[in-house]
Each structure stands twice: as C-alpha cells, then as structure tokens.
Amino acid sequence: MRLPEILSRIAPLAVLIPLAACSTTGQPPLVPMIPTFAPVRPPVDSALAEPCISAAATKYFLSESNIKAVEAEPIGGGVNQVRLKADLRDAMCTVTDKGKVRSVVDTMPKSADQAAADEAAARKATDPSATPAEPEPAKKTKKTSG
Structure with missing residues (x-):
C-alpha cells in the first residue's frame, strides 16, 4: 500500500516539526516547566558545624571536604544537634554552643x-599484643645429593 x-x-516534514520547537537562542521554552520544590533549610552556623566536621573526620578517617553539615537544631541547655552527611554515612553530632563536641553517632x-572492622579495632584497643602475626617465610633448604 502506497501513501498518496x-x-x-x-x-x-512532519518528522522535523519537533526539532523546530528546540531552540538554542536562550528564549524560554514553549512548554511550561513544572517547578520542583525542595525544602529550604537555613545554613548551619559555622561555630557548630566546624567542630562537628573535624570530629567526624577523625572518627571516619575522612578528609573534612567529604563531610558537610546538613542541618542543626537546638535541644536545650546550650546543646545542639548537627546532622552530618559523611561520605555515604549519616551521622548526628551533639555539640555545645561553645563548640565542644560531646558525641558523633552514626x-x-x-x-x-x-x-x-569495629570489632577488630576494639580487640586491638583492649589487647595490643593480639595483632595478627604475619606468617614467617618458608626457609629454603638445599638438598644434597648423596
């Protein structure tokens, strides 16, 4: 069957019509964009974030550039909780208003x-002589023919 x-x-030409709608001139698109909403979080005070980030860097053996403070909330008595994102982990840091870190908890x-790894570190901390011994290399012996 052939088309007329x-x-x-x-x-x-009908195939090219969608391409005509695309433009690189910087003009607004013809199709309205659907807005996305992200919760607006106030920035974390650096006096609270910096001590928590350095404590988490020590705990997780990461550089401070891999850790960021996501949000902070006061829990009363001059103590605050700072939520941290440390690489792939989430952690909660408890810090005083003066910058003294009380804890960093996963x-x-x-x-x-x-x-x-935590269990091995705990064993090593309680008994330093319990480190696994390296196997000694096998001694080579010369066979004498005789």
Whole structure:
C-alpha cells in the first residue's frame, strides 16, 4: 500500500516539526516547566558545624571536604544537634554552643564489613599484643645429593 503523493511529501516534514520547537537562542521554552520544590533549610552556623566536621573526620578517617553539615537544631541547655552527611554515612553530632563536641553517632545501620572492622579495632584497643602475626617465610633448604 502506497501513501498518496501529497502525504509522502509532507511526512518527512512532519518528522522535523519537533526539532523546530528546540531552540538554542536562550528564549524560554514553549512548554511550561513544572517547578520542583525542595525544602529550604537555613545554613548551619559555622561555630557548630566546624567542630562537628573535624570530629567526624577523625572518627571516619575522612578528609573534612567529604563531610558537610546538613542541618542543626537546638535541644536545650546550650546543646545542639548537627546532622552530618559523611561520605555515604549519616551521622548526628551533639555539640555545645561553645563548640565542644560531646558525641558523633552514626544514624545509619552498619554493614557487615563496618561491624567486623569495629570489632577488630576494639580487640586491638583492649589487647595490643593480639595483632595478627604475619606468617614467617618458608626457609629454603638445599638438598644434597648423596
């Protein structure tokens, strides 16, 4: 079945119509954009964020550039909680108004690897002589023919 002659001439143009709607001139698009809403969080005070970030960097063995303070909230008595994003982990830091860090606690469950590493570190801290000994290299012996 063949298309009528007029449709065979118009069909290639119909394919190009969506491309004509695209423009690189910086003009607003013809289709209205749907706005997305993200919660607006006030920035975390640097007097609270900096001590928490450095404490988390020490705890997780990360550089401070990999850790950011997401939000802070006062819990009373001059104590604040600062929510941290440390690489892939989420953590909660408790810090005083004067910048003294009380604790940095994970708020995500630990993986099996993290639990095993923490257990090994705890054993090493309680008994430093319990470090695993390296196997001694096998001594080579010369066979004498005789």
